Amino acid sequence: MTETLGFIGLGAMGAPMVRRLLAAGHRVLAHDVDAVALAAAVSRGAVARDSPAAVAGEAAIVLVSLPTPEVVRQVALGAAGLVEGDALRIYVDLSTTGAQAAQAVAAGLAPRGVVALDAPVSGGVAGAEAGTLAVMAAGDRAAFERVRPVLEVIGANTVLVGDKPGQGQTLKLVNNLLAATTWAAACEALAMGARAGIDPELMIDVINKSSGRSFPTERFTGPALSRRFDFGFRMELMAKDMRLALQEAEALGLVMPTSRAAQMLYGLAMAGGGAKGDVTELVRITEGWAGTEVAAARRNES
Ligand code: NAD
DSSP states (O other), X not given: OOOEEEEEOOSTTHHHHHHHHHHTTOEEEEEOSOHHHHHHHHHTTOEEOSSHHHHHTTOSEEEEOOSOHHHHHHHHHSTTOGGGOSSOOEEEEOSOOHHHHHHHHHHHHGGGTOEEEEOOEESXXXXXXXXXXXXXXXXXHHHHXXXXXXXXXXXXXXXXXXXXXXXXXXXXXXXXXXXXXXXXXXXXXXXXXXXTTOOHHHHHHHHTTSTTOOHIIIIIHHHHHTTOOOSSOXXXXXXXXXXXXXXXXXXXXXXXHHHHHHHHHHHHHIIIIITTSBGGGGHHHHHHHHTSOOOOTTGGGO
């Protein structure tokens, strides 16, 4: 069944998601504060609307893919926000914004008869383009079943984590905390190997066939080896995910010493001006300490 969907936030993840929804035959009412991002979506067939309220005035299902919990609260509950639209029935947050924001937005929309699902995703820009994202949804089961066909256009692995708002967000934060910590450890280990004189390409090849392999060693190292640093996930977004995850851990009374040590590496990268850079640039910090580069020998020939 094709239908009219709203979509707010047309960035690195949102743009390819909208592309897939349009290709699946849906009509997409789109909004973004960035006029260039909005124009790009319109050029692919989306219809522009000038506020979240305008989108929610026409679409019963609205999806958002936004950078931070603050922006999500503003778009959902702020002035000219989704809460002001009369057509909206199911709100789906695909962003990584933490359980607290998910619960606050669900509580703010409920009096308007709107059901909120948190449905953060994992798999990066490549996963969004291919429609292979993992989608970790939480909230009312009937609402989830209603939007499941839409979510499956963007996520081949769509699951309902639980029926309480925020449970999808918590699982996503657990996942990203693990990925972020693993990448920090990989940056240290790779710089050590390079410092010892091992060819970085060969080293990563062997690790990815050995017990040290992980999503970061498989997917973050290519952009580092080529020095393009173009995985597509900003350092500040990964640092935001760690912050939200460790806030939740603290609320649960957990210390998380390994994750906190890794968080310091991201803090150093951010303090050094790397917030807007790609997460793969984290390796520059450990390269600096080791006085070497984890770079492909013939990277400039391609
Ligand atoms: P992005 O910064 O590229 O995109 C965010 C978009 O939201 C931008 O186009 C921006 O203009 C728009 N925006 C900001 N404020 C707005 C507002 N008030 N109203 C309307 N639009 C607004 O970020 P992204 O990489 O696409 O990530 C989006 C979310 O998905 C984040 O929460 C991120 O943590 C999560 N995520 C990202 C990845 C990834 O690999 N990039 C993977 C999984 C999850």
